[in-house]
Amino acid sequence: MKKTLREMRPVYVVGIGLHRYQRMSETSYVTLGLTAVREALKDANLEWRSVDSAYTGTALIGMAASRPMLRHLGATGIPMAQVENASASGSTAFRQACLDVASGIADVSLAVGVDKPGPVSSGPAKSNIRDLVGARAVPFTHFALLTNQYMNRYGVRIEDVAAVAVKNNRNGANNPYAQRQKAVTLDEVLAGPQISGALTRLQCCPVGEGAAAVIVASADAIDELGINRSRAVRVIASVTQTERVYRGAANFDAELTRATVAQAYKEAAITPADLDVVEVHDAFTIEELLYAEMLGLCKEGEGAAMVTSGATDIGGRCALSASGGLLAMGHPIGPTGAGQIAEITRQLRGEAGARQQPNARTGLAHMVGVGAVCVVHVLQNDN
């Protein structure tokens, strides 16, 4: 019979580490990744030799990225593999690490996301199915079309959509790992440059380089390795689904999110009202509104009103993109999903400093990726 993550052995996040997300530099991906992993080991107070398996979330580095990076921590001979799942690569690497611990195959597992901008070799492009627009409709135009659809359907102004970028850049200004660390005004967001449709540059996420590492462990390992139990955060759901067939002009990322989140809520036995911190795939302002609605944080069409009301600010009912989200923290692809887990863990530990959501106990991380895929994790501090 099938089991959910929660019905298996409990899994805890015990260590988190990052290399700042930044514009492409000369720094090797090896240095980016090692910086994040060493910080995560230090955070967990663990030696590398205690790690039983490792997954590298990466979409752009290329074949065999793991060992050329991780061997510099000491070649312990552990199983390693790359996980590519488009924007959800880091999220999926984290899921694999969780499954290793939950199944009992590993006591301690590492998920590290790392990427640098580079040429994309894409499955969809190689499927030889051509449409009318081809390369003329790149992701920002896909989301510009959804922005137009949303504004028309609900009578929402672009000022209301752009408010997401103001909130997320304000949060990013307090995140030392964020690519954009500067608060911006609504006027600055709307000033342009205009990219596609109503989307301006600051309504689109920066894609740079960076790394994020998360170490997960079993309860046994926490006891045996002397890990601080009070800083461990439990993973209570790990769910992933892929796109189905939707009719007409339905928004597939939103519909896919709706279905994946419903399964995650069921498995975690929570409702939207239980969420204190949420990180979503806000690569474009419109996405945060759509996913907040699919998450049930508000009714459909009320996302913009919820954001401008302050309910999703840090200190509000549920902090949305406290890290700055993809819009401010950045979206280096492979690291992004793992970085979300790091932020939620920091929040649930109460260690997020100026970005701390008061009394945060339950958090959710959401990513979508080209294909289309959706990955959702729910974390809880059960101390």
Add this chain to the structure above:
Amino acid sequence: MAERVAAQPELYSISSEHPALNGRRCVACGYVFFPPQSYGCESCGALPDQIEPAQLAGSGVLNSFATVHLHQGKGIEAPFTVGVIVLDDGPAVRSVLTARTDEGLRNGDRMHSVLTTCGTNEEGNEVVELRFTKTEATR
């Protein structure tokens, strides 16, 4: 006299000034889709031999649109406007619109397909592309 050739003959024919789109229909489940493919039915998994051609009339309703102001692709000159059209025959398609900017466009506008010259090929033939344009009300 130079001939006219379609930029993407697999997606539409140019025998009409308001071309239909080369969609596909699954005989097993009735699912109608565009762009065409014959790998198998996405809706029910039927084999390629169950997928038959389905001409989709080049008319529908404008669901959404966006003027692309910035594009780094080779040979792609911004601005241009992309629209999502829900075809009267079912599927939603994305197409370049004839209007370079979104001036005068509204969600819900009736739209139809037209052929637009987009250059000449090496043989000197005129290359035409299917685009959508607003159908002006005729009362």
